[in-house]
Amino acid sequence: MTAASSARLILTRLHEVMASRAQPQRKLDQVVEIIGESLDSEVCSIYLLREGALELFATRGLNPDAVHVTRLAVGEGLVGTIAANVEMLNLAEAASHPDFAYRPETGEDRFHSFAGVPIIHRARAIGALVVQHADPRRYEDIEIEALQTTAMVLSELIAHAGLVDDEHALENDGGPRILPGLTLVKGLASGFAVFHQPRITIDQVVADDIEAERQRVYRAFDKMREQIEHMASQAEFGVGGEHDEVLETYKMFAYDEGWGRRINEAIDNGLTAEAAIERVQQRTRMRMRQIDDPLLADRMHDLEDLSNRLLRIVSGQLGTAATQGLRRDTILIARNLGPAELLEYDRRRLKGVVLQEGSLTAHVVIVARAMGVPVLGRCEGIMRQVSDGDELLLDADKGVVTLRPSQAMAEVFDTRFAKSRERQAAYAEMRDLEPVTRCGTRIQVMINAGLRDDISMLAMTGADGVGLFRTEFQFLVSATLPQRERQTRLYRDVLEAAGDKPVTFRTVDIGGDKAVPYLTSEALEREENPAMGWRALRLALDRGGLLKAQARSLLEASAGRSLNVMFPMVSEPWEFDAAKAVFEDQLAYLRTRRKQLPEAIRYGAMLEVPALAEVLEQLEGRLSFLSVGTNDLTQFLFAADRANPKLAERYDWLSPAILRFLDRIAKGLAGTQIDLGVCGEMGGRRLEALALLGIGYRRLSITPAAVGPIKELVRKVDLGELSAAMAEWLRRPPPSMRVALGEWAEARGIDSE
Numbered sequence: 204m205t206a207a208s209s210a211r212l213i214l215t216r217l218h219e220v221m222a223s224r225a226q227p228q229r230k231l232d233q234v235v236e237i238i239g240e241s242l243d244s245e246v247c248s249i250y251l252l253r254e255g256a257l258e259l260f261a262t263r264g265l266n267p268d269a270v271h272v273t274r275l276a277v278g279e280g281l282v283g284t285i286a287a288n289v290e291m292l293n294l295a296e297a298a299s300h301p302d303f304a305y306r307p308e309t310g311e312d313r314f315h316s317f318a319g320v321p322i323i324h325r326a327r328a329i330g331a332l333v334v335q336h337a338d339p340r341r342y343e344d345i346e347i348e349a350l351q352t353t354a355m356v357l358s359e360l361i362a363h364a365g366l367v368d369d370e371h372a373l374e375n376d377g378g379p380r381i382l383p384g385l386t387l388v389k390g391l392a393s394g395f396a397v398f399h400q401p402r403i404t405i406d407q408v409v410a411d412d413i414e415a416e417r418q419r420v421y422r423a424f425d426k427m428r429e430q431i432e433h434m435a436s437q438a439e440f441g442v443g444g445e446h447d448e449v450l451e452t453y454k455m456f457a458y459d460e461g462w463g464r465r466i467n468e469a470i471d472n473g474l475t476a477e478a479a480i481e482r483v484q485q486r487t488r489m490r491m492r493q494i495d496d497p498l499l500a501d502r503m504h505d506l507e508d509l510s511n512r513l514l515r516i517v518s519g520q521l522g523t524a525a526t527q528g529l530r531r532d533t534i535l536i537a538r539n540l541g542p543a544e545l546l547e548y549d550r551r552r553l554k555g556v557v558l559q560e561g562s563l564t565a566h567v568v569i570v571a572r573a574m575g576v577p578v579l580g581r582c583e584g585i586m587r588q589v590s591d592g593d594e595l596l597l598d599a600d601k602g603v604v605t606l607r608p609s610q611a612m613a614e615v616f617d618t619r620f621a622k623s624r625e626r627q628a629a630y631a632e633m634r635d636l637e638p639v640t641r642c643g644t645r646i647q648v649m650i651n652a653g654l655r656d657d658i659s660m661l662a663m664t665g666a667d668g669v670g671l672f673r674t675e676f677q678f679l680v681s682a683t684l685p686q687r688e689r690q691t692r693l694y695r696d697v698l699e700a701a702g703d704k705p706v707t708f709r710t711v712d713i714g715g716d717k718a719v720p721y722l723t724s725e726a727l728e729r730e731e732n733p734a735m736g737w738r739a740l741r742l743a744l745d746r747g748g749l750l751k752a753q754a755r756s757l758l759e760a761s762a763g764r765s766l767n768v769m770f771p772m773v774s775e776p777w778e779f780d781a782a783k784a785v786f787e788d789q790l791a792y793l794r795t796r797r798k799q800l801p802e803a804i805r806y807g808a809m810l811e812v813p814a815l816a817e818v819l820e821q822l823e824g825r826l827s828f829l830s831v832g833t834n835d836l837t838q839f840l841f842a843a844d845r846a847n848p849k850l851a852e853r854y855d856w857l858s859p860a861i862l863r864f865l866d867r868i869a870k871g872l873a874g875t876q877i878d879l880g881v882c883g884e885m886g887g888r889r890l891e892a893l894a895l896l897g898i899g900y901r902r903l904s905i906t907p908a909a910v911g912p913i914k915e916l917v918r919k920v921d922l923g924e925l926s927a928a929m930a931e932w933l934r935r936p937p938p939s940m941r942v943a944l945g946e947w948a949e950a951r952g953i954d955s956e
């Protein structure tokens with residue numbers, strides 16, 4: 204008999220047992236008989252995790268009285284070691300292993316050889332399957348393989364029958380875990396873990412028709428390779444923030460014959476396609492645990508991603524958690540997310556996001572901030588260590604997430620949460636207080652928005668208006684190009700909701716990491732540097748129809764009111780002129796049609812491209828206002844891709860280079876009619892806002908959550924004193940601007956955070 208056919212025979216017998224109507228305990232009793240017999244082992248036992256310990260549940264060969272009596276802690280004895288390390292053991296002489304713990308009630312002293320494998324469910328050990336033999340011999344690889352396959356079949360039975368501790372109590376080390384990350388959006392949240400790409404449930408483990416399973420895997424591989432080739436040819440691959448490097452690795456694995464072969468072997472042994480993929484994945488995970496090389500471990504993660512993709516294809520369980528809907532308070536877990544993907548989630552249920560990657564100014568983070576959802580990024584290990592449904596406490600203020608918290612941890616968190624709510628409430632009380640400095644200067648504090656619902660934040664925060672309305676959000680959430688009527692409706696709703704507070708609409712900023720498939724198809728020849736590529740106003744001017752439609756929508760929506768419109772990524776003054784001309788043409792057209800026109804129109808530009816700062820004098824008389832987009836500006840000044848997680852923490856907004864640049868802009872425009880402000884994320888952070896005030900910025904458009912804290916800060920500042928200090932620091936920068944400003948603030952009773 205070949206190895207495969209004997210494995211298949213075991214599986215068939217197991218399958219019969221599993222399919223029978225016997226009680227779970229009876230099934231386990233039969234399983235140990237089948238395995239013991241097939242592997243010619245005197246002993247075969249199953250230990251399962253119950254009430255935190257590994258309990259002997261069934262045995263052939265050990266003293267039957269020990270069943271449900273012998274219990275080992277996780278980490279205790281050989282069985283406990285298998286479960287703790289989620290690793291198999293294969294020993295010719297069990298007693299010589301340092302972790303061996305003799306249990307007299309079992310009568311196992313007669314047996315020398317020992318082999319055991321973990322029973323794994325959702326990447327955690329829920330028990331162990333063990334064989335023992337009187338002769339000292341090591342079990343062969345093929346026997347270990349049979350044990351592992353059996354363990355896999357058992358895991359389904361055990362989990363379904365509820366024989367082990369509730370899933371959430373199952374941790375490798377039995378306890379909670381705290382993982383650090385990088386704060387991307389501050390805030391606290393608690394909820395249950397949901398994977399953006401849900402894990403697959405495997406309904407059938409044993410194959411009915413091996414050839415059919417093989418064909419299913421072939422087809423799935425073909426489809427997966429197709430998807431990857433497609434991704435490689437798409438400019439919007441960048442949407443998910445995934446990188447070429449990942450794509451290359453995907454390709455390498457997708458065409459790796461070894462991987463396909465191992466899956467096929469598992470099918471030969473009698474598993475279904477899904478179970479075979481999972482089985483190989485388990486084996487990879489085990490290997491991964493032994494690898495200390497972070498580079499290789501990263502690669503293994505990519506393989507895991509791909510393996511999940513293959514599982515999704517083969518099982519037909521496609522779609523993200525958003526399409527399945529959130530059922531309770533959720534903390535979303537993902538390797539990375541695109542802004543459009545995040546917007547698909549139900550805002551009432553989505554409480555927080557934890558990303559394995561992510562960076563501070565990536566658009567997904569801006570969207571999350573707009574949604575008021577705290578985000579922790581660069582959280583190493585989150586994908587591995589969390590299970591679907593785990594309870595999580597996200598403290599994005601401190602930059603940590605707690606998995607499966609203990610009672611005490613939850614209590615401490617609740618206290619912090621309550622305090623933070625109190626602080627929010629205190630900031631909310633600032634709503635009606637004006638942001639006036641101690642020296643009497645009125646600062647304009649506005650909000651950045653992008654969704655209709657965001658406008659309610661005006662009333663909640665008492666902000667002066669919307670300094671940046673990102674019109675592209677509507678494009679990002681649509682599957683097709685939003686038609687003019689839909690655009691008009693949104694703009695009208697926004698203006699109505701804002702009442703008499705001003706709203707500055709920014710024309711679409713698409714491209715870069717905000718690719719939309721229906722618009723960027725021309726860029727399908729992938730751009731090398733999308734952030735510096737055909738995006739924002741560049742794309743809008745080349746696709747005249749797009750800007751025309753938007754101009755008409757904005758003009759119509761503002762009938763009888765004032766319209767403030769600004770153009771993103773203006774690099775040279777003529778681009779501003781060309782964009783303005785599109786609006787003026789549409790205005791002329793509406794005039795001929797005798798339509799009601801806006802009462803007033805103010806045109807402005809965003810300063811995001813450093814080149815524009817060199818020609819400030821040419822802007823005079825052309826535009827009414829200028830808004831510095833520090834997110835893009837700093838990525839260009841430092842030549843550091845804002846979406847690249849590796850650069851997320853590298854440069855500081857409070858660097859002399861950036862501050863001197865911003866200072867030069869402020870000085871260049873002083874005394875002109877051009878109204879200057881900042882609308883990047885920088886203005887919403889306290890020390891950064893302080894620096895901006897110190898170099899002469901008087902209008903900040905920021906994330907709504909920051910309005911309270913920034914107003915409070917403004918009211919404590921004396922601008923004369925602050926600008927003198929800033930001028931000195933810019934002339935002779937201290938070793939750390941952040942430290943200097945922080946100390947200055949603290950000395951005046953102003954919190955840095």
Ligand code: PEP
Binds near residue numbers: 712
């Ligand atoms: C910016 O670049 O600073 C900005 C506000 O625009 P966005 O973040 O949408 O690119």
Ligand code: MG
Binds near residue numbers: 811
């Ligand atoms: Mg920008």
